[in-house]
Amino acid sequence: GENVEQHPSTLSVQEGDSAVIKCTYSDSASNYFPWYKQELGKRPQLIIDIRSNVGEKKDQRIAVTLNKTAKHFSLHITETQPEDSAVYFCAAPAYSGAGSYQLTFGKGTKLSVIP
Amino acid sequence: DTGVSQNPRHKITKRGQNVTFRCDPISEHNRLYWYRQTLGQGPEFLTYFQNEAQLEKSRLLSDRFSAERPKGSFSTLEIQRTEQGDSAMYLCASSFGRTGGEKLFFGSGTQLSVL
Numbered sequence: 460g461e462n463v464e465q466h467p468s469t470l471s472v473q474e475g476d477s478a479v480i481k482c483t484y485s486d487s488a489s490n491y492f493p494w495y496k497q498e499l500g501k502r503p504q505l506i507i508d509i510r511s512n513v514g515e516k517k518d519q520r521i522a523v524t525l526n527k528t529a530k531h532f533s534l535h536i537t538e539t540q541p542e543d544s545a546v547y548f549c550a551a552p553a554y555s556g557a558g559s560y561q562l563t564f565g566k567g568t569k570l571s572v573i574p
Numbered sequence: 575d576t577g578v579s580q581n582p583r584h585k586i587t588k589r590g591q592n593v594t595f596r597c598d599p600i601s602e603h604n605r606l607y608w609y610r611q612t613l614g615q616g617p618e619f620l621t622y623f624q625n626e627a628q629l630e631k632s633r634l635l636s637d638r639f640s641a642e643r644p645k646g647s648f649s650t651l652e653i654q655r656t657e658q659g660d661s662a663m664y665l666c667a668s669s670f671g672r673t674g675g676e677k678l679f680f681g682s683g684t685q686l687s688v689l
Contacts, residue, residue: 465616490675491675493677493678495678501682502665502680502681502682502683503617503665503678503680504680505677505678508677510675548616548617550616552675553619560622561607561619561622561630562607562619562678563619564609564616564617564618565616566614566615566616567614567615567616
């Protein structure tokens with residue numbers, strides 16, 4: 460099965476600085492890498508994802524990079540704002556027989572943006 | 575709110591009792607997932623349905639756990655003879671897809687406390 464490692468577990472940055480969260484995965488067949496944001500007491504929500512046919516994807520202040528050779532992908536948040544404070548989860552897919560598919564999540568990074 | 579709906583939001587039970595949770599996915603979604611999340615951890619996969627077929631069950635899912643999705647619509651997760659270790663947030667998610675790599679929409683979860 461898939462094994463996803465996420466670092467760091469906590470991250471504090473000053474408002475306006477950048478934040479980077481890194482994940483590694485084990486299954487070389489994985490081809491889809493989403494990032495979810497979970498605010499305190501709320502449900503996880505997808506913020507950005509990347510497929511294995513591209514190396515980078517950007518959406519305003521957030522970007523994700525993928526290195527398939529090294530089996531790692533990263534989330535980059537620029538010009539951080541207090542509302543970026545949340546727990547961020549990376550995920551990678553695990554495939555098994557009969558068309559089954561499920562996401563394996565990292566343990567999360569608690570990001571705190573200090574005003 | 576036409577998103578994923580879960581009931582109840584909170585459940586407190588005594589050890590040894592049975593509990594049942596319900597998930598109503600987004601109506602056109604063919605895939606439904608159950609995840610479990612404990613404090614400070616990422617969601618852990620429990621089981622997955624494509625339409626009414628249960629295609630995969632995690633090794634985490636002991637024989638005390640059973641899930642159904644009759645007619646490919648709502649799903650129920652039942653835990654029999656609850657144990658204190660079952661205390662967690664139980665998240666349901668749904669998606670539309672066939673090959674994987676699609677966005678998961680999470681519900682708000684059911685917080686289970688076993689006393």
